[in-house]
Amino acid sequence: MLLAVCFTLATSLQLREAKRNNPIQSNNVFKLLLGEGRRLFAHEFYVMADVYFHSGYYPSIFDKQENQPAVMAAVRGESDNDEDTTNVDFFGAPKDWIDTFGWKFRLDQHTHLSNGEEREILPWLQLAADMDPQMVQTYTVAAFWLRTSLHNPKEAEAFLREGLRNNPDNCEILFELGRLYNEDYHDANRARNVWLAALRYWRAQSDDAQKSVENKRLCDAILVDLAYLEENAGNWLQAIEYFKMAKPMSPNPDAIQKRIDEARQKLAEQPPAINTPPH
Amino acid sequence: MNTIWALAGVVIKELYRRKDFYVLFVLTAVITIAAGMVHFFNDPQIVNYLKAVCVLLISISALIITIVMAARQLPAERESRTIFPLLAKPVTRAQVILGKFFGCWLASGIALLFFYFFFAVVIGTHEQSWPILNYLQSFWLQWAMLGVVTAMVLLGSVIFTAPSSNVTICFIVIVGILLLGRHLNVVALHHSEPLRGVIYTIYFLIPHLEWFDVRDRLTYNWPLAPWMDCMLATLYAAAYAGLFLLLTWLGFRRKSL
Numbered sequence: 001m002l003l004a005v006c007f008t009l010a011t012s013l014q015l016r017e018a019k020r021n022n023p024i025q026s027n028n029v030f031k032l033l034l035g036e037g038r039r040l041f042a043h044e045f046y047v048m049a050d051v052y053f054h055s056g057y058y059p060s061i062f063d064k065q066e067n068q069p070a071v072m073a074a075v076r077g078e079s080d081n082d083e084d085t086t087n088v089d090f091f092g093a094p095k096d097w098i099d100t101f102g103w104k105f106r107l108d109q110h111t112h113l114s115n116g117e118e119r120e121i122l123p124w125l126q127l128a129a130d131m132d133p134q135m136v137q138t139y140t141v142a143a144f145w146l147r148t149s150l151h152n153p154k155e156a157e158a159f160l161r162e163g164l165r166n167n168p169d170n171c172e173i174l175f176e177l178g179r180l181y182n183e184d185y186h187d188a189n190r191a192r193n194v195w196l197a198a199l200r201y202w203r204a205q206s207d208d209a210q211k212s213v214e215n216k217r218l219c220d221a222i223l224v225d226l227a228y229l230e231e232n233a234g235n236w237l238q239a240i241e242y243f244k245m246a247k248p249m250s251p252n253p254d255a256i257q258k259r260i261d262e263a264r265q266k267l268a269e270q271p272p273a274i275n276t277p278p279h
Numbered sequence: 280m281n282t283i284w285a286l287a288g289v290v291i292k293e294l295y296r297r298k299d300f301y302v303l304f305v306l307t308a309v310i311t312i313a314a315g316m317v318h319f320f321n322d323p324q325i326v327n328y329l330k331a332v333c334v335l336l337i338s339i340s341a342l343i344i345t346i347v348m349a350a351r352q353l354p355a356e357r358e359s360r361t362i363f364p365l366l367a368k369p370v371t372r373a374q375v376i377l378g379k380f381f382g383c384w385l386a387s388g389i390a391l392l393f394f395y396f397f398f399a400v401v402i403g404t405h406e407q408s409w410p411i412l413n414y415l416q417s418f419w420l421q422w423a424m425l426g427v428v429t430a431m432v433l434l435g436s437v438i439f440t441a442p443s444s445n446v447t448i449c450f451i452v453i454v455g456i457l458l459l460g461r462h463l464n465v466v467a468l469h470h471s472e473p474l475r476g477v478i479y480t481i482y483f484l485i486p487h488l489e490w491f492d493v494r495d496r497l498t499y500n501w502p503l504a505p506w507m508d509c510m511l512a513t514l515y516a517a518a519y520a521g522l523f524l525l526l527t528w529l530g531f532r533r534k535s536l
Contacts, residue, residue: 052327056499062462095464098487102461104508105420105490107501120327123319146320155320 042132049124049141050075056107059090074112075121076137077144118145129163139163140176153184171205174198175222188229195226220249227259236267282370286378287385290352294386299347303340304393310336311401326405327498333401334494337394338421342453345387345425349432350445352379353531376433376528380520383429388422416503417493423516424491428453430523431486437530453488460489486519 011032031038051058053075090110094100113120125142128135139160146156157180163173175198182191199222202215209215227242240263247256294300311333319325356362356375365375395418403409431453435445459466463482467475490512493504 052499055501056495060462062465098483099461099464101508101511102487102490105493105496105504105512107495107499119320119322119325122322123317123325123328126319142320150322152320152322155322159320 039132039135042128042135042138045124045128045131046135046138049121049128049138052121052124053113053118055111055113057090057110063090076141077148114149116149118149121145129159133163133166136163136167136170136172139167140172143176143180147180147184153180156180156184169201169204171198171202171218171222174201175218175225178222178225182225182229188233192226192229195222195229198222199226216249217251220246220251223249224256227263231263231266234270236263236270239263240267282368282374283378283381286370286375287382290348290379290382291386291389293348293382294344294389299344300390300393303344304390304397307333307336307340307394308397311397315401315405323405326402327500329405330398330402331494331498333398334417334497337391337398338492338494340394341387341391341421341425342428342450344390345383345428346432346446346449346453348386349379349383349429350436350442350449352383352433353436354442354445372531373528376524376531380429380433380524383433384422384426387425387429391418391422391425410500412503413497416506416509417497420491420493420504420509420512423513424488426520427486427488427516427523430520430527434523434527434530437527437534456485456488457492458489460485460487486516491516 034041094103122142122145125138129138129142132138139162143156143160143163146159147153157177160173160177160180164170164177167173174194178191178194178198181187181194199219202210202219202222205215210219223242223246227239227246230236230239230242240260243256243260243263247253247260250256311329314332315329353362353375356365362375366372370378395414399409399411399414428449432445432449435449436442439445439448460482463478463485467478467482470478495501496504
């Protein structure tokens with residue numbers, strides 16, 4: 001009975017103390033039971049989401065790993081060509097008769113979930129987010145699939161906002177939120193404001209952080225989407241400015257230059273009264 | 280043959296007299312139902328995670344029931360001194376081994392049937408589909424695997440003195456085969472001789488129980504495995520079970536009671 005009382009007091013007092021010290025931080029059951037050790041499991045649950053995305057056809061730690069980063073891009077929605085990634089064979093040819101016969105019972109086709117079946121990865125992404133609320137990609141990946149294949153922008157927005165509460169001022173989550181407002185709600189003004197906030201927070205990062213390849217890609221994506229937004233609104237001058245800012249960040253500066261040239265041409269064709277000055 | 284079935288009947292009755300099956304079944308049911316009540320992103324159609332949780336619990340429970348039941352058969356007879364009147368019946372040692380084997384195997388099959396029925400009901404309620412042939416194939420392959428496990432544990436009960444050590448060692452070996460069995464040939468390639476030779480020997484000698492683990496096919500809604508291959512796998516399981524039973528009989532024959 002003493003043990004039960006101690007356990008009850010420990011759990012309830014710890015919750016109260018945590019709320020007092022940091023009211024913003026989430027206090028889910030995993031944090032209560034496992035403490036910081038829960039973060040070890042977050043990556044495993046994220047990988048489980050990828051396993052489910054591939055319908056179980058997935059390499060183990062003993063199988064070929066060199067293609068895995070490219071294949072994990074598929075679950076993040078970064079792969080344009082599904083066929084390219086589903087051609088990747090993780091395992092190679094069977095090595096002996098035992099291996100050959102074992103393949104009769106194993107999953108032997110590289111596929112990706114589609115047509116709404118992507119919902120099956122969501123529980124693992126939710127669990128990964130619960131285990132490690134600072135693992136930003138769980139929020140962005142889940143939101144991507146919720147709003148694109150599952151046509152559920154409300155849940156996507158709610159999850160992204162949960163991500164923002166746990167990771168204030170995070171550029172990736174803000175970028176994804178902006179995409180949601182632009183592509184799903186068709187609310188250009190809100191999308192613009194969110195993307196400008198993302199850009200602001202990106203610029204507030206340290207120089208070293210800004211130089212990383214992933215951060216540069218993120219900045220390029222934000223600027224390019226802002227430029228497209230302004231193009232659609234007919235603000236050619238502003239669009240050109242954003243393309244110019246994106247060009248040094250872009251892995252494909254020639255394509256950006258082409259867009260700048262096209263925008264300049266459109267600007268030249270427009271009557272002077274329509275062009276609004278840059279923000 | 281009647282003697283063997285009479286012995287087997289006693290073992291089957293043990294299944295519903297002891298608490299093991301009921302505890303594991305209730306645990307599996309509670310965890311599965313609790314997991315099924317969670318809704319992720321308000322989407323009631325998400326079901327694969329529930330299948331994965333349920334089949335994993337079924338596999339673990341079936342393994343525990345089989346190993347614990349098989350491990351205590353011969354030691355229990357020795358401890359309660361019932362082995363003497365049994366062998367004086369006259370019942371040969373081979374009949375005792377076969378009776379215990381069939382009893383444990385059939386009992387594990389009955390337990391597995393209950394588990395799969397529960398699985399079919401729960402998942403069918405969520406998914407609104409009942410791929411009965413897939414469930415039957417998975418059940419058959421798992422039951423065939425449990426035959427090998429039963430024979431292996433009976434052999435262990437002749438080799439090891441205490442049932443607890445038999446249970447522990449067999450559990451570690453069986454889980455090790457399930458998790459690592461198919462990777463040993465890759466692991467061997469990364470080592471030089473003589474370790475490579477040792478690993479390859481283990482790889483070719485062990486019963487490849489991972490063939491019978493088709494949980495992924497159920498979880499990810501894959502089509503049925505070829506029935507001819509299932510039959511060959513069943514023959515493979517029967518061969519290994521027969522080998523382990525032969526070794527058990529040879530060990531039991533020489534053992535003083």
